[in-house]
Amino acid sequence: MASKPLSSPPSWAAVPNATLSGGIVAQIRAAVLNREIVAGQFLGSEAALSEQFGVSRMAARDALRTLEGLGIVEIRMGARGGVWVAQGNPDRLADALAIHLKLIGITSGEVFDAQMAIEEMAARLAAERRDEADLEHLRAVLAELSSLKSELDRFADASMRFHEAIVRASHSRILLAQFHALSFVLEPVLRPNLTSASAVRIVRHHKLLLEAIESGDGAQAARLMQERLAYQRARTLSQETDPASRAD
Template identity: 45%
Template sequence: MTLSSQIVAQIRDALFAGDLKTGDVLGSEADLAKLFGVSRMSVRDALRSLEAMGIVDIRMGAKGGATIAAGSGDRFADSLAIQLKLIGVTREEILQARAGIESMTVAMATMRGTADDIDRIRQVLVEAEKHLDNPEKSAILGEEFHMAIAQATRNEVLIGQLRAMREVLMPPAQWPDHDQAQKMLDVHLELFRFIESGDAAAARDAMVEHVKHWITA
């Protein structure tokens, strides 16, 4: 293991151990070179790797240096989507995973969703009804419906996973025609009625059937 890799490993381990947190100042290249007993070049290589991993932010200049970065849900989702694509997951694998995740998500959203969350989901459905003859817009709004449900859970792990899966699946092999878009809207309206009425069990069961249809389609 190179010296720079050792520095990366130590800082990463300290982060997971709770010894480092967002906003903590690691210092300048010179500070870190002295701390780890290595050259500034080794520190520079380590900081580049840590920055690419999203662990540190680096500020240049006389008062610059490295600090532990803030987390980003978007970055988490994007990184996961890239890795899913690179390992070659199939559409079927994604949909199988979504079946489990979305059934949990819709139940949690039903129990946790606020009036604003319900209104946000409703507005997506209103827009979807306006665009039944626009295949691309209809499909995008269909995914936005699922994301609006996920956001109502307040669970960043679920939200990030669904964002990543959506990224891998979009665009679909074929955009829905009017009849397909109408069927999708009808299912979404039924799901929304269960969410709005607070029936988490019915919402979960309906979502399972909905995603099963994707797998067999």
């Protein structure tokens, strides 16, 4: 994607000495959220920005490093060097969200609650918005899943890809990013509890879910997704408190 020139730069406010780089970060972050600046837009050189903000080059450099670390700006070298507003990266968003969920000590129950909200809506939207390419992909993953009931590691991967395919069929980028983040957290919890018996039940359920999406029945797709995830949630949390039990 071609970079966009800065046609009308925001009027940056001088930063008080007490806040320095933090003030620059706050202003640029707010400008992105307010759409005063957009992805691919050139903001200027480090020297020009330090002058505009009324701070030293060192303070500007510290701020830009922070913004770069947050994925808000891209710092380029060479003839077209300078500071540019970064392009969005859903994968980076999902990875960062998953890490921070773990760092704040999110529980499995909380993750399941969020997953249920996301995937129920995704199933409903998939039934309403799916196109033939989406359906072909879902059918292919389900066929693969059906052939892997005796290979549990590969089955677990395929089952997660089936859920991902449903979320993709919703054509909602924000649901997909959230799904990826939660799947990073849940996958290590779910995989050890998978059994051959549960694999058979999962395939049976996924077939019903695909039928609902194919027929365009959003309410039925959402209901089936809710039933499966609620059951999975209850069994997984039971396994955490009673390791003798087996989730399915």
